[in-house]
Amino acid sequence: MTQPTTSIQKIGVLTSGGDSPGMNSAIRAVVRACAYYNIKCVGIRQGYEGLIHNQMSELGARSVKHIINKGGTFLQTARSEEFRTPEGRQKAFDHFKKNELDALIVIGGDGSFTGANVFHKEFNVPFIGIPGTIDNDIFGTDFTIGYDTALNTCIEAIDKIRDSATSHNRVFFVEVMGRDAGFIALSSGIASGATNILIPEEKDSLEELFESLQKSEQAGKNSSIIVVAEGEELGNVYDLAKATEKRFPEYDVRVTVLGHIQRGGNPTCMDRVLASRLGVAAVEGLLENKTNVMAGSRANKIVYTPIEEAIKKHNEIDKELIKVAKILAI
Amino acid sequence: MTQPTTSIQKIGVLTSGGDSPGMNSAIRAVVRACAYYNIKCVGIRQGYEGLIHNQMSELGARSVKHIINKGGTFLQTARSEEFRTPEGRQKAFDHFKKNELDALIVIGGDGSFTGANVFHKEFNVPFIGIPGTIDNDIFGTDFTIGYDTALNTCIEAIDKIRDSATSHNRVFFVEVMGRDAGFIALSSGIASGATNILIPEEKDSLEELFESLQKSEQAGKNSSIIVVAEGEELGNVYDLAKATEKRFPEYDVRVTVLGHIQRGGNPTCMDRVLASRLGVAAVEGLLENKTNVMAGSRANKIVYTPIEEAIKKHNEIDKELIKVAKILAI
Amino acid sequence: MTQPTTSIQKIGVLTSGGDSPGMNSAIRAVVRACAYYNIKCVGIRQGYEGLIHNQMSELGARSVKHIINKGGTFLQTARSEEFRTPEGRQKAFDHFKKNELDALIVIGGDGSFTGANVFHKEFNVPFIGIPGTIDNDIFGTDFTIGYDTALNTCIEAIDKIRDSATSHNRVFFVEVMGRDAGFIALSSGIASGATNILIPEEKDSLEELFESLQKSEQAGKNSSIIVVAEGEELGNVYDLAKATEKRFPEYDVRVTVLGHIQRGGNPTCMDRVLASRLGVAAVEGLLENKTNVMAGSRANKIVYTPIEEAIKKHNEIDKELIKVAKILAI
Amino acid sequence: MTQPTTSIQKIGVLTSGGDSPGMNSAIRAVVRACAYYNIKCVGIRQGYEGLIHNQMSELGARSVKHIINKGGTFLQTARSEEFRTPEGRQKAFDHFKKNELDALIVIGGDGSFTGANVFHKEFNVPFIGIPGTIDNDIFGTDFTIGYDTALNTCIEAIDKIRDSATSHNRVFFVEVMGRDAGFIALSSGIASGATNILIPEEKDSLEELFESLQKSEQAGKNSSIIVVAEGEELGNVYDLAKATEKRFPEYDVRVTVLGHIQRGGNPTCMDRVLASRLGVAAVEGLLENKTNVMAGSRANKIVYTPIEEAIKKHNEIDKELIKVAKILAI
Structure with a gap:
């Protein structure tokens, strides 16, 4: 890439929405890429709140040292x-101008992008989004920052639960995060050898679940792990556990909700590299006068997707993975 | 130690009650110590159930390879x-005799020891207990097998939660295990920098908790972790969270119940070494004709405590730790 | 996919060459997919040695339980x-026939695939390869099984080294694996915030390295991590450290060779899922009469690459990553 | 404890010598205990260098937030x-006075304590030492801060090496740290199921080692891990590996030097709690006019040991552990 020519001299960066591991790596990459291209970089605190309330400060290359590995x-x-109010956005824009910012980089999920999109339309503020969420539910990138770390947190937790499950002949219902999407549940379920994986994208029924548990028992399995996405429509883990206990009173049924441990932790290598790449790509994109897009990675290549596409479209659950899950649970 | 002389030729080993990390290390030590002293060792499956239903098989030194590090x-x-029934114990004793066992090693907690004690009184079966439980609530040993691993599982989880808490200015209530005892909560709370630690051994009040949260806020803390023992009498984490939200509607309060991840996982070095020492000590104790005792470690020395004492007495919460927790939460 | 029709009734599976995390997950997937498609599966011990010396046994679906997470x-x-000798391969083929095997699945790297290719040509043995190596140096797949785990092992180790480096103002040379390829070094170097990454694919010079170290110092860095691929042509870590000490006598220079820890460990989620997918794909490929190919994953889709292509061609180092590394080391 | 009365109003804290995990936890405890007792606390940078060159700044309770878990x-x-020069110490004392410090807390090993002792004798500076070193070679405390973390780093690394060793039938020599002491080697060796553990405190011979390897082979072990303390007098791991290869040309012998990963990493629960306790105890000790002592923990109680005793005496290797190691390697 040749040194870009642009009118952008100062970029503001913020993280918005739910936090995810790797956000720090992404901020670091934005800050360092700005330093590399001789652009000023300003860190805005607490997402759009910091823009509204003028909480921001310039960040130099050294200010982000030793954070690449911090959750x-x-x-x-x-x-x-x-x-979400016009007044709020007006205040935000006032501080944007007052601080002589030329563009924004917004690290977050679709809610955060929606806000940026409105802000862009109202005030013509150039911005690029970076997908930072554990849920992997953003179109325009194969993986979101934090997803891989959350997956590994899940499987390490389920590995531990399995130790206990197999020591006791137990049936465990484990709820994982993912909002309306089953990505975390499907991949962590396959990786932890779950006998069943319940995700909102698939129609599930209690009878199928019960049949499967019986089949497992007949196949000689002495314990079962059922991974359930938080958005599963058949019911939450507590309801499912109760129904199972009622149907099979002889089973020792337990529930674990993995909860907020999934949002933290040191990011994995993949998340750090992805965040580093997207942070650089966002700065370079702005310098090339791209705006209102999201920087993502598809098939290991950087792609910029129009933000409205990123918000409206959805990555589909991979049918191959559903098949693999079914085969391996035999 | 000189080679012990004894009439014991065959020892049965079982794990009973809740599982804990390091039980495998303890079984391995029992099996290898038997091999070392030319004693036969029989593994009994599923605790006392395996004795009642004659599910057991001889274990040689190689049969326990590569399990020292498995949860x-x-x-x-x-x-x-x-x-718990006389008929059950009679069946157990019948299989004990039929398999020509001379003694038992019971790895478990106080419930398991109570069963062994009754069995001993009725049938004069020699046995030694090994304290295997994450709860650390057994008298006669400074630490139980699994406690250190559970503590580390807790703090790694709370470290992750802290990432999210500090990213959001949140108040987190985290429930840890420990049955009626606050050992896990107290140590993991200190180690994870909790602002408050609620344990059953201490009288807690909502007002004190609220005052402390206010003090934390005034001291400039932007997030708080409150670690709560599952046996806490003031209420469970959900109740406490609700009360806190009611009192401080402006707080963003969240709850995580760590649950069964605390029972699994590869044992820590300390748990593996403790389990190895106690497994050897249990075999050596039986060979020295000790019986109806628990092998434990106090001040890093092996001690044998009469089983009834181990069951009835309780380790007290260390007042120094409570003081340290209070000082560090300033 | 419709139920495949084929003459294949019995498949042998083996792991060959250097071990890598996720090989167990791949074996499990092969065994379970065979069970699912009503094919017999035979596990062959110690790679081609087991074929030559007839060390193999049938594996049912339950025989591979609880190994998905084991290194x-x-x-x-x-x-x-x-x-590598015609006589050896003849013996191998004799046992292949004697055991009524119809096809082989070979999990390993290019050396293992070369052997399979020769065997195929001599005896017309149908086979499919699965890329299992930490080095990521196999054409026809974006990632090899074990690569992601090795990366995470590396960055966790380097994170620890960084704790010590920053506490002491030290320059650390860290050697990572990868044979002739720099994939591990480049990704783990980016992810651990290395100031320099030396890989065989790039021409490096001592003078550039020294300049960069000086620039780092001037930029205010108080410690430096230099990640070096084992195949780096400028010299090994010890030579590089010596040259650096000679040039900058005031530096406190240290060396760590990460070594064999990179080959072990519980596989990451990504490696478990990849291994699961490729194990299923290999069985399905054979049932669809594919042979002499490698099952890989490109852009998250299963692809079958002719084995000779997989052996001869090479994945190229991603120029974007080299640029990102350079920018972030500012 | 009643509120202590003392003339001490301002305490300087420094970390000196090799770093160890938990030092941050100890600093935090010192800072917070000072705040709790209304004493000022000054952080001195880079050990005694910061005293000599006047690099120090006051630390308030909030300045040490979120560091309890950082290596x-x-x-x-x-x-x-x-x-080590009188001139240097004079400069140090000048800055000690200029900054109105009343006492020092020195976190480090015996070299650091020796320096403090000389400083105390020359200038009558009150100080208390806190044992921070991974080597566990300090008299007056059962455990030093960082030891438990280093042990767990070692066994996690050796667990990974074992995955590879057992996949290949290999003999691995693994060097661990510990300077002249074998504590790390002995405990990590037991915990990782080493077939042999070579420590400086025991007379070892090549012939015994070779016999043991042969015995292992005859006993059916297909791989061996030999853990070697860095201070082992029989030779370093490379020499030992060469001698073994010469004696048993058929063995596949490998070497790994764990190196500096042992000094870093997030401290374990035990190290965080120990560091927290000793940090508080050091402040309280000074307030009670104790000086020239080390705060340690023996049998879980705080003890203060005269610094000269802490330097001169040595903890002995536990004979029970040596016996346990031998029995379990059968």
């Missing part, structure tokens, strides 16, 4: 109610 | 209702 | 000198 | 040559 986001994140 | 118990464990 | 390969692996 | 030492550490 969470040192800029903090928030869901800003005020930014 | 759970490959002999499986169970809580046997049948063993 | 190494329970079938063991070996580099067979005998299989 | 290394944020104050940095160093081995100061200048502090």
Whole structure:
């Protein structure tokens, strides 16, 4: 790439929405890429709240040292109610101008992108989004930042639960995160040898589940792990456990909700590399006068997707994975 | 130690009650110590159930290879209702004799020891107990097998939760295991920098908790972790969270129940070494004609405590730790 | 996919060459897919050695339980000198026939595939390869099984080294594996915030390295991590450290060779899922009468690459990653 | 404890010598205990160097937030040559007075304590030492801060090596740290199921080692891990590996030097709790006018040992552990 020519001299970066592991790596990459291209970089605290309330400060290359491997986001994140109002966005724009910012980089999920899109339309603020969420539910990238770490947190937890399950001949219902999407459940379920994986994208029925548990028993399995996406429509883990206990009173049924451990932790190598790449790509994109797009990675190549496409479209659950899950649970 | 002289030629080993990390290391040590002293060793499956239903098989030194680092118990464990009946124990004794066993080694907690004690009184079966439980609630040993691993599982989980808590300015209630005892909560709470630690051994009040949260806020803390023992009498984490939300509607309060991940996982070095030492000590104790005792470690020395003392007495919560927790939460 | 029709009734599976995390997950997937499609599956021990010396046994669906998360390969692996001789391969074929095998699945790297290719040509034995190596140096797949785990092992180790480096103002040379390829070094270097990454694919010079170290110092870095691929042509870590000490006597220079820890460990989620997918794909490929190909994953889709192409061609180092590494080391 | 009365109003804290995990936890405890007792606390950078060169700043309770779980030492550490000279110590004392410090807390090993002792004698500076080293070679405490973490780093690494060793029928020599002491080698060797453990405290011979390897082979072991302390007098791992290869040309012998990964990493629960306790105890000790002592923990109780005793005496290797190692390697 040749040195880009552009009018952009100062970029603001913020993290918004739910936090995810690798956000710090992405901020670091944005800051360092700005330094590399001789652009000023300003860190905005607590997402759009920091823009509204003018909480921001310049970040030099050294200010982001030793954070590539830290979970969470040192800029903090928030869901800003005020930014949903025209008044809030006006205040945000006032501070955007006052601080002489030329563009924004927004690290977050579709809610955060929606906000940026509105802000862009109202005030013509150039911005690029970076997909940072554990849920992997953003179109325009094969993986979101934090997804791989969350998957590994899940399987390490389920490995531990399995130790206990097999020591006791137990049936475990394990709820994993993912909002309306089953990506985390499907991949972590396959990777942890779950006998069943319940995700919102598939029609599940209690009878199928019960049949499968019986089949497992007949096949000689002495314990079962059922991984359930939080968005599963058949019921939550507690309801499913109760129904199972009622149907099979002889089973020793337990429930674990993995919860917020899935949002934290040191990012994996894949998440750090992805975050590093997308952070650089976002800065370079702005310098090439791209705007209102999301920087993503598809088939290991950087792609920029129009933000409205990223918000509206959805990655589909991979049918191959559903087949693999079924085969391996035999 | 000189080669012991004894009439014991064949020892049965079982794991009973809740599983804990390091049980496999303890079984391995029992099996290898038997091999070392030219004693036969028989593995009994699923605790007392395996004795009642004659599920056991001889274990040679090689049969326990590569298990020192595996969580759970490959002999499986169970809580046997049948063993609580005289008929059950009679069946157990019949199989004990039929398999020409001379003594038992019981790895478990106080419930398991109580069963062994009754069995001993009725049938004069020599046995030694090994404390295997994550709860650390057994008298006669400074640490139980699995406790250190559970502590590390807790703090790794809470470290992850902290990433998310500090990214969002949140108050987190985290429930850890420990039955009626606060050992896990107290140590993991100190180690994870909890602002409050609620344990059954201490009288806690909602007002103190609220005051402390307010003080934390005034001291400039932007997030709080409150570690709660499952046996806490003030209420469970959900109740406490609700009360806190009611009192401080502006707080973003969340709950995580760590659950069964605390029972599994590869044992830590300390648990593997402790389990190895106690497994050897149990075999040596039987060969020295000790019986109806528990092998434990106090001040890094092996001690044998009469089983009734181990059951009835309780380790006290260390007042120094409570003080340290309070000082560090400033 | 419709139920495939084929003459294949019995498949042998082996792991060959260097071991890598996820090989067990791949074996499990092969065994379970065979069970699912009503095909017999035979596990061959120690790679081609087991074929030559007739060490194999049938594997049912339950025989591979609880191994998806275990490092190494329970079938063991070996580099067979005998299989490189016509006599050795004749013996191997004799046992192949004697055991009524119809096809082979070979999990390993290019050396193992070369052997299979010769065997195929001599005896017309149908086979499919699965890329199992930490080095990621196999054409026809974006990732090899074990690569992601090795990367994470590397960055966790380098994170620890960084703790010490920053506490002491030190320059660390860290050697990572990868044979002739720099994939592990490049990705783990980016992910661990290395100031320099030396890989065989790039021309490096001592002067550039020294300049870069000086620039780092001037930029205010108080410690540096230099990640070096084992195949780096400029010299090994010890030579590089010596040259650096000579040039900058005031530096506190240290060396760590990560070594064999990179080959072991519980596979990551990505490696487990990849191994699961490729194991199923290999069985399905054979049932669809594919042979002499490698099952791989490109852009998250299963692809079958002619084995000779997989052996001869090479994945290229991603120029984008080299650029990202350079930018972030500013 | 009643609120202590003392003339001490301002305490300086530093970390010195080799870094160890948990040093940050100890600094945090010192800082917070000072805040709790209304004493000022000053952090001195890079050990005695910071005293000599006046690099120090006041630390409030919030300044040490979120470091309890971070490896290394944020104050940095160093081995100061200048502090070994009277001139250096004079400069140090000048800055000690200029900054109105009343006492020092020195976190480090015996070299650091020796320096503090000389400083105390020359200038009558009150100080308390806290044992921070992975080597566990300090008298007056059952465990040093960092030892437990280093042990767990070792066994996690050796677990990974074992995956590879058992997949290949290999003999692995693994060098662990510990300077002249075998504590790390002995405990990590037992915990990782080593067939042999070579430590400086025991007379070892090549012939015994070879006999043992042969015995292992005859006993049916298909791989061996030999853990070697870095201070082992029989030779370093490379020499031992060469001698073994010469004696048993048929063995596949490998070497891994774990190296500096042992000094880093997030501290374990035990190290965090120990560091927290000793940090508080050091502050309280000074407030009670104790000086020239080390705060340690024996049998889980805080004890203060005269610093000269801590330096001169040595913890002995536990004979019970040596016996256990031998029995379990059968």
